């Protein structure tokens with residue numbers, strides 16, 4: 001995901017803004033890292049440049 005696309009993402013549970021905690025970046029692209037919701041104290045993984053914003057208990061369809 002692009003760093004700039006942070007603005008379109010919010011927490012799927014509480015709709016708060018997420019904090020970006022990049023672990024691996026290439027230019028303005030975040031390859032791996034965490035989108036963290038401070039309100040829920042829950043981090044959503046970014047893997048292979050794709051943020052996984054599914055709430056904890058929801059299964060992948």
Ligand SMILES: [Zn+2]
Pocket residue numbers: 011012013014015016037038039040041
């Ligand atoms: Zn939240």
